[in-house]
Amino acid sequence: MNLLIKILAVLSRIYCWRYDPKIIAITGNIGKTSTKDAIVTVLSSRFRVRGPEKNYNNEIGVPLTILGWHNSAKNIFGWFIQLLRLPLSLMLDSGVDILVLEMGADHPGDIDYLTKLARPDIGVLTAIGDLPVHAEFFASTDELVREKSLLVQRTDPLGHVFLNADDPKVCSMSALAKAAVHLVGEAAGAEFKVENIELRAHNNFPEGLSYKIRYRGLQIPIRLYGSLSRPQVLASAFAFAIGVIFRLNPIEIVERLKKYQLPPGRLKIIKGQNDSVILDDSYNAAPQAVLSALETLLSLPGRHIAVLGDMKELGAMSDMAHRRVGEKAKDCDLLFCVGANARIIAAAAVKNGLAEDRVFYFNASSEVSPALLSLLEAQDVVLVKGAQSMRMERVVKAIMAEPERASELLPRQNPEWLRIP
Incomplete structure (x- = not known):
């Protein structure tokens, strides 16, 4: 090499x-x-x-x-x-x-x-x-x-x-x-x-x-x-x-x-099921970017739902960074956390005032959609974000109104990525 x-x-x-x-x-x-x-x-x-x-x-x-x-x-x-x-x-x-x-x-x-x-x-x-x-x-x-x-x-x-x-x-x-x-x-x-x-x-x-x-x-x-x-x-x-x-x-x-188009997975606006709005930020997750995305979510009208996966490559700052995200996520109406480190997000959100029955935890992104779809209502705004390895685009595909457009709108849709379990 x-x-x-x-x-x-x-x-x-x-x-x-x-x-x-x-x-x-x-x-x-x-x-x-x-x-x-x-x-x-x-x-x-x-x-x-x-x-x-x-x-x-x-x-x-x-x-x-x-x-x-x-x-x-x-x-x-x-x-x-x-x-x-x-x-x-x-x-x-x-x-x-x-x-x-x-x-x-x-x-x-x-x-x-x-x-x-x-x-x-x-x-x-x-x-x-x-x-x-x-x-x-x-x-x-x-x-x-x-x-x-x-x-x-x-x-x-x-x-x-x-x-x-x-x-x-x-x-x-x-x-x-x-x-x-x-x-x-x-x-x-x-x-x-x-x-x-x-x-x-x-x-x-x-x-x-x-x-x-x-x-x-x-x-x-x-x-x-x-x-x-x-x-x-x-x-x-x-x-x-x-x-x-x-x-x-x-x-x-x-x-x-006016012709500038966001790359897939970078806070892209996508129509969701049940007349919801998806903020697809699933490409990757740096702490500052997650905090900024949460600010955007919370600034919009509607019920605020965050689906957050682990952040990676943070070294000794990992726990602190996940806690900071949880402190911000406490203001969401519903919080879905995915991955081992995301437990820290969930715990920090609850500690800072988000009711425990408003927080949901999953091991993998493929497990999220049934629970999320059962709670999704018209005018809900759903932020989806996490590290690449968390494959959070799977959540977006499961709840978007037009899943047949996934290859056009979502990141990691080439055959090499789709073959990864």
Whole structure:
């Protein structure tokens, strides 16, 4: 595997040397993929843009994105065949203008390696929060923050760094940047300031959000369809700001953002059975993202139902993170918990005031739907969220009004995932 990583790194550097694309690198504990998708949506109106089609954010995935290779190899022999084809594909490739890369930090040294592989012209740091994800292999939260901050430090001095104005840990990184710094968010000092976030609904069914972004004396209205969360607002605001840097007309950017579609499993609005509304956030679960999703759920009209699975890769912070989620979930009308760690969520919710007969516990996501469907009423809003390994999309499929659209709307619907018991 080390040899494969070295080969991919060499080929990636050759690609960047040959075509010299602008590199936009995104990191953060939540919102990387949504921000990447929003940026690609905006910039692809004028430029040839490539971003990862899958969750490619590590030492293998980033080179695959750079090379435009969506790997389907199943074994060493498959990798060997693919690598033999790469030189030819490099010669035939006409190149792209912009690469939009996600850079994850699962282990110390990840951002260091990835930013040396592909030095950012534009760096974006979405959010870190009080309860970071992927902290299992870091000695402390501060060590994880330092690793993430390398993206800010490594961005080209002639480039731009975009930081979340609402996250103190992220804002503090502005002092480390050699590039021009732009703050994006709701905070008073933001250069691209988000204001007046409002829910949009049609016939009592939520359709999305509207907000205004204030920039250089202008107040520009933006509509997001199929999105109800503040992280999605921030993702689109980052895309707006980067579009401005690339000299796109603000009106053109607004029109492009109307076409921005959430990836499956990222707080996507889906019609549920019994005229209910599903907030499908089943792709994965970082603590900060779960808390944000619960805030979104509790802000909507209707009865609030949360179906929450275990969160993973939290190391020593796991118990505390699950307790924090339970303290927030106490305000739900019904709480369904799935997995061993989710027992901590249930216990914390009850301890903080949620009646025990409003809390239900299950070992696996496949067990949830009979009990949930028996209690589901019109206008209920159901949040479904958990780590990838908890397979919480199975709950969504069981309660959605149109299960025949699962392959279109839900994550992990390819044959490889569906074969996993």
